[in-house]
Amino acid sequence: MNTTALRHALLFGALCATLPAPASAQFARAEEAVKYRQGAWFVLNQHFTRIGNMARGRLPFDARVALQDAEVVATLARLPATAFGHGTDLPTDHARPEIWTESARFREQNERLVAETGRLLAAAKTQDLAQIKAAFGPAANTCKECHDAYRSQ
Numbered sequence: 001m002n003t004t005a006l007r008h009a010l011l012f013g014a015l016c017a018t019l020p021a022p023a024s025a026q027f028a029r030a031e032e033a034v035k036y037r038q039g040a041w042f043v044l045n046q047h048f049t050r051i052g053n054m055a056r057g058r059l060p061f062d063a064r065v066a067l068q069d070a071e072v073v074a075t076l077a078r079l080p081a082t083a084f085g086h087g088t089d090l091p092t093d094h095a096r097p098e099i100w101t102e103s104a105r106f107r108e109q110n111e112r113l114v115a116e117t118g119r120l121l122a123a124a125k126t127q128d129l130a131q132i133k134a135a136f137g138p139a140a141n142t143c144k145e146c147h148d149a150y151r152s153q
């Protein structure tokens, strides 16, 4: 790399560091991208389900646990959408090909997930179960809408 290219690379790196972009990983192989997005959703789901069980009265409400869960959910909600690069539609995954042909719509669905899980986190911070219940439904709807459109069985 010559010095001009190096300076550009450093400048680009500095720019990236200052932009509020979601964390996005780099993948050496398509299989890793698939494992990453499935893994992130799997972990998110464990925490999201526990909040749902508290909201539905199936588990005793613990405001501290609900807040920790909501923090994990809001953080992880940003990750999977970064792992749908071209060439990562493998026969073994559960992603429909429309993700790549309607990528603007897919991104928009994901932005709704990020927004609603952000509201769920704000509700969990109030430690008020009624507010958590009110925020849980809209967040869960974003999962269902996207799965109906973009996830295969």
Ligand code: HEC
Pocket (backbone or CB within 6 Å): 034, 037, 038, 039, 041, 042, 044, 045, 048, 093, 094, 095, 096, 106, 107, 109, 110, 113, 139, 140, 142, 143, 144, 146, 147, 150, 151, 152
């Ligand atoms: C923007 C679209 C979108 C949204 C929103 C979304 N999902 Fe998904 N989800 C997918 C797709 C696509 C897959 C399949 C990914 C694959 O197999 O590569 C998936 C897979 C999953 C899986 C299976 C992971 C595994 O082990 O393979 C779980 C669990 C899951 N999602 C939970 C959730 C929950 C809970 C929410 C809401 C809080 C949610 N998802 C919101 C698109 C979405």
